[in-house]
Amino acid sequence: MDFLGQVLAWYTDPANWTGNNAIQLRLWQHLSLSVASLGVGLAIALPIGLYIGHTGRGARAAVAVSNIGRAVPSLGWLGIAYPISTGLFHRGGIGFLPAFIGLVALAIPPIVTNTHAGLKEVDPELREAARGMGMRELQILLRVEVPVALTVILAGVRVSAVAVIATAPLAALVGGGTLGAYILQGLALADEVRVFAAAVMVAVLAVVTELAFAWLQRRAVSPGLAAPVDTGASGAAAVPAL
Amino acid sequence: MTEGQPFFQLDWVLDNLDTLAQRIGEHMLVTVIAVVAGFVISFGLALAVRRYPRLYGPILAVSGVLYAVPSIALFVLFIPITGLSLLTAEIALVSYTLVILVRNIVTGLRGVPADVIEAARGMGYTDRQRLWRVELPIALPIIVAGVRIATVTTIGLVTIATLIGMGGLGYLIVNIGVQQRFPTATITGVAVVVLLSTIVDLGLLAVQRRLTPWAKARGG
Numbered sequence: 001m002d003f004l005g006q007v008l009a010w011y012t013d014p015a016n017w018t019g020n021n022a023i024q025l026r027l028w029q030h031l032s033l034s035v036a037s038l039g040v041g042l043a044i045a046l047p048i049g050l051y052i053g054h055t056g057r058g059a060r061a062a063v064a065v066s067n068i069g070r071a072v073p074s075l076g077w078l079g080i081a082y083p084i085s086t087g088l089f090h091r092g093g094i095g096f097l098p099a100f101i102g103l104v105a106l107a108i109p110p111i112v113t114n115t116h117a118g119l120k121e122v123d124p125e126l127r128e129a130a131r132g133m134g135m136r137e138l139q140i141l142l143r144v145e146v147p148v149a150l151t152v153i154l155a156g157v158r159v160s161a162v163a164v165i166a167t168a169p170l171a172a173l174v175g176g177g178t179l180g181a182y183i184l185q186g187l188a189l190a191d192e193v194r195v196f197a198a199a200v201m202v203a204v205l206a207v208v209t210e211l212a213f214a215w216l217q218r219r220a221v222s223p224g225l226a227a228p229v230d231t232g233a234s235g236a237a238a239v240p241a242l
Numbered sequence: 243m244t245e246g247q248p249f250f251q252l253d254w255v256l257d258n259l260d261t262l263a264q265r266i267g268e269h270m271l272v273t274v275i276a277v278v279a280g281f282v283i284s285f286g287l288a289l290a291v292r293r294y295p296r297l298y299g300p301i302l303a304v305s306g307v308l309y310a311v312p313s314i315a316l317f318v319l320f321i322p323i324t325g326l327s328l329l330t331a332e333i334a335l336v337s338y339t340l341v342i343l344v345r346n347i348v349t350g351l352r353g354v355p356a357d358v359i360e361a362a363r364g365m366g367y368t369d370r371q372r373l374w375r376v377e378l379p380i381a382l383p384i385i386v387a388g389v390r391i392a393t394v395t396t397i398g399l400v401t402i403a404t405l406i407g408m409g410g411l412g413y414l415i416v417n418i419g420v421q422q423r424f425p426t427a428t429i430t431g432v433a434v435v436v437l438l439s440t441i442v443d444l445g446l447l448a449v450q451r452r453l454t455p456w457a458k459a460r461g462g
Contacts (some may be wrong), residue, residue, distance in 0.1 A: 001324055071396035071439045074313075076432035079415040083249060166312030170402075173420055183318055187405065192322045199315035206312045216272030 007200070021181070030178035030205070041107025041160060049115025049156075052148070054141050062116060066109035074167040078102035082174050098169030099178075106167055108161040114156025118149030129143045151221055158213035166206045169198075176203045180206075194235055251426045266434065269410035272403060273396045276332055280339030280392060287340075288347035292373075298348060299318075307342035313338070313399050318405055331403040338399060339392040342437035344389025350381025365445045384456055393446065403434060411435050 002179050012015060016023050052062050072080075081102035087106045146153070169180025179198050186195030255262070308316070316334040324330045325326045354377045358410045362372045380387075404412030419428025451457075 068436065071394065071398070071436045072432055073401040073435055075401045075412060075415055076428075076435060079419050079428035080425075080432060082420055083428065162310075166314070169312070169314045173416060180314065183314065183405075187318070195318045196322055199318045201314040201318075203311045206315075207310055210310055 003193070003196075005050070007197045010193050010197045021185075026177060026179050026181055027201075029181075030165075030168050030179050033057050033171060033176060033178060034097065034101065034161075034168050037103035037168075038072040038107050038157075038164050040100075041104045041164070042111060042157065044104070045108040045111035045160075046115060046153075049112040049153075050119065050141060050146070052112070053119025053143060056120075059120075062112055066113045068107035069105075074106055074163065075170055078167070079104045081105065087187060094120065095175045095177075098174045099168070099176030102174075103164050103167060103171070107164050110156045110159040110163070111153075112156075114159070115149070115153050117147050118152030118156075122148045139187050140230075150216060153222060154213070154217040156160055158210070158217060161213055162206055162210050165209045166202070169202055215217060249425055250429055254424075254426045258418075262430070262434070265409060265411050265414055266438070268408070268413075269302065269397070269400050269435075269438070270330070271406060271411060272331060272335070272400050273393065273456050275328075276335035276396050276400075277339060277389065277393050280336045280396075281389065283336065283342035283449050284340055285345055286415050288351065289373075291344075291348050292351055302341070305337075305344060307392055308337040311337075311340040313402055314405070317402055321406065326406050328408060330406060331400075331408050335396055335399055335403075338395060342392045342395065343388050346391075347381070347385050350384035350388075351377055353384065354380045356421055379454070382454050386446060386453075390446045396434060396445050397439045397442065401431070411438075435441060 007072060011023075037109055048062065052058050056205040070093065079102075081100075085098040085101050126148065127140060130144045135143065168178045169183055170178030171178045172184045179202050182194050182198035183202075188190065253362065287301055289295075291301065311319075313334065315329065316337060320330045320333050358376060358380065358452060359372065362376045367376065400408075400410050401412035401415060403410055404416050411434055414427045415432075416430035418424055419426075
């Protein structure tokens with residue numbers, strides 16, 4: 001119990017709430033990095049997934065790419081992003097940028113896979129009916145296909161969001177701060193209290209993200225589709241590579 | 243990356259094949275221990291569920307929560323108890339395999355058709371004989387599918403174990419590649435991880451096909 005007492009004392013120590021290693025600063029770095037990465041990941045992955053799902057073009061290539069993508073460990077994305085960011089921007093590759101590039105790459109595959117899978121499962125007769133009603137392709141996509149596939153699409157976003165929040169601590173390795181900074185400091189200083197306190201915060205963040213997206217997923221389903229659909233946390237992203 | 247240094251130096255890889263082999267060895271050792279230990283525990287839990295079906299919900303819930311804890315956090319959460327040791331890494335890795343393996347073993351056993359079980363009973367098989375000679379062979383493809391997912395997942399996760407001093411391919415990615423600013427090591431490490439995952443996955447698939455020749459005939 002003494003150890004947990006020390007952990008509590010760490011959280012409440014005013015010294016940990018001031019300066020350039022303050023808890024609120026690390027939290028802000030963690031959340032801003034995660035939100036930015038997920039946002040840009042969405043902006044890239046969603047159009048790709050929608051295009052592939054609607055037209056059926058490039059499906060094989062996309063599946064192959066995201067399978068390889070999923071085999072790359074999260075640490076690998078940050079490691080690879082590091083020299084890329086140095087090469088592209090000649091900025092020494094330290095800080096926000098390499099972590100950001102790595103997390104965006106991590107966020108893309110589950111969203112592409114699930115968006116594509118969700119659209120593919122839409123009943124072709126719905127599409128035909130919409131076409132018969134004189135809808136244009138874009139209208140069919142936005143008013144018929146996306147609402148029907150929304151649960152599966154959001155399941156992919158949820159997998160990405162949790163992966164990004166959970167991997168953001170590794171940004172500390174490339175000087176990107178986040179709560180991972182405490183873990184690396186703690187490991188270097190053999191300060192188990194600091195490591196443990198930070199790990200608990202990371203775990204809580206991930207669980208809260210998971211629950212928030214689960215809630216969003218339930219809320220976002222069109223009432224007309226409220227019949228029981230498989231909304232499993234994994235969705236199509238649980239399909240093993242290969 | 244220092245100025246003017248090429249992105250990838252093949253010479254370095256060729257000059258360090260022995261280091262590479264050593265890191266692959268470390269990586270696979272940690273992986274195999276985790277998957278074997280995870281399988282033994284999961285098999286025991288699945289047999290308990292076979293006898294007492296009510297246990298399934300609570301077991302899935304607990305292993306599901308463990309699975310949701312971010313890997314970086316799980317790798318360091320046990321340091322206060324077990325220190326910077328292989329045990330700490332294995333506790334985290336085994337935890338992640340449980341939800342995958344228990345679910346697949348139980349699903350496999352439950353998928354055995356009721357008339358097949360009746361037939362075995364009618365032939366006078368004891369409970370144990372029925373398990374080993376009828377149910378497990380039928381469940382094998384689903385069980386191996388679980389082992390494949392667990393193994394590929396573990397190979398990826400072991401890269402993080404370098405943070406608590408366990409070496410492996412994560413050492414190339416982080417300790418040499420990132421910390422010494424040498425992208426060649428990072429790229430090599432990631433490529434070998436992807437390659438290892440693919441080879442092991444296909445290898446396990448081949449093993450499963452050999453063990454269940456009848457499944458192929460039915461298009462399984």
